[in-house]
Amino acid sequence: MTIEINRAGWATVAVLVGRLIFAAVFIMAVSFKLMDIGATAGYIASAGFPMPTLLAWLAALFELALIACFLTGAYFSEAALLAAAYVLFLAFAFHGPSHWAGNQTEFGFFVDHFTFIAGLLFAAAHGPGQLLAMKRGWIARR
Template sequence: MAKAIAIIVARIIFSFIFFMAAGFKFADIGATASYIAAAGFPMATFLTWVAALFEIALALAFISGTFFTEASLLAGIYVIFLAFAFHGPSHWQQNQAEFGFFVDHFTFLAGLLFAAVHGPERWALRQTLFR
């Protein structure tokens, strides 16, 4: 039972993080687009919307357990992309705290990989709907 509770709590945490990230983007699309553009990406407003919708999809997958393993792996790729794009080595000289942010993404990746391997536990919508 402790394993099931731990996995449910982890799913809630993952969902909350991605819902919160999307919420910040929706709260000020322009500010996020400016941040993305400053990192050198084209079509920043479009990418902001894509990122926010992707984060909502990830959050729903984590909370429901639907396509949990796939969502965990996609989220891992996304998190590492964000680490290099926005906190990578080119940012460390301007602000040493960026190195900490960079490393934190790998900690998050470790949790996502662990989740991908262990799955959503028994309370997952996918397991109920697709038996």
């Protein structure tokens, strides 16, 4: 006797859980920003960026847009690509090689960003799935 696994059902659940994980990560990030935008601006300033308060608010708004895309599926692939570029920027700007000498833990944070980027790129290539996804975007599907 064999048990047949419904691959389409499993894949649908996996895609939905993946979308929720992406959204949750950015929900946490934007929550910390909004709870203390001044601290976020201070962290941005410590990395040497000008206009840190403006950049903190822009980051929060960008993350809110990503959350909307991940939860609805609208412009999902585009959002995943933009999120991957954003996470790559964050990796280098806040955890890059210049931070490793003073704290080797920063190297671990740096590498962790790439696992997240890999997931975002995979998601961008495969889209939001068939369930609970608004079919809007600029990237054409095969």
